[in-house]
Amino acid sequence: MRTLCSSTLIGEFFVIGFAGLVAMKDPDLSTSTVWTVSGIAMFLCVALCGVVTRPGGVALGWALQIALIASGVFVPTMYFMGAVFAALWWASVHYGRKIDEAKARFAAQADASTTPDAA
Numbered sequence: 001m002r003t004l005c006s007s008t009l010i011g012e013f014f015v016i017g018f019a020g021l022v023a024m025k026d027p028d029l030s031t032s033t034v035w036t037v038s039g040i041a042m043f044l045c046v047a048l049c050g051v052v053t054r055p056g057g058v059a060l061g062w063a064l065q066i067a068l069i070a071s072g073v074f075v076p077t078m079y080f081m082g083a084v085f086a087a088l089w090w091a092s093v094h095y096g097r098k099i100d101e102a103k104a105r106f107a108a109q110a111d112a113s114t115t116p117d118a119a
Contacts, residue, residue, distance in 0.1 A: 001096025005061065006049040008092045012068065012085050013045040019075045026074065041067065058093055065089050 020038030024031055044064055051057045069082030 001093065001100050002049075002053050004092035004096040004099075005052045005058075005089070008085065008088045009045045009049050009052070009061070009064075011088070012064070013042050015081055015085065016041045016045065016068070019071060019078055019081070022075050022077070029074065061089055061093070 016038055020034050023029055023034045023038070026034075041064070044060075048057065048061055048064065052061060065082065065086040068085055069079060072079030072082060
């Protein structure tokens with residue numbers, strides 16, 4: 001799960017950076033505000049890569065997805081990009097867990113086949 005989720009988060013890191021560049025063109029937003037918010041969101045993306053498998057990591061990822069969609073208020077394209085990344089996040093979590101379960105099953109089978117029976 002960690003690999004899939006981390007890949008999604010790194011993709012979001014770049015999208016948030018590009019959205020910050022677009023948001024800078026809005027005359028109602030100050031450059032410092034845009035880069036403070038974008039910088040915090042980008043840092044969260046990288047930090048979540050390390051804690052995604054810990055308790056609450058997936059929930060924090062969902063909070064980031066909601067914030068990404070909500071950023072569409074300032075950059076309307078982010079409504080679409082946020083929805084795309086929310087779908088990618090769901091797929092990463094869902095299929096990542098299935099892959100982890102399959103790996104554990106295969107490891108258990110391999111361990112059982114290499115252990116001699118005590119008969």
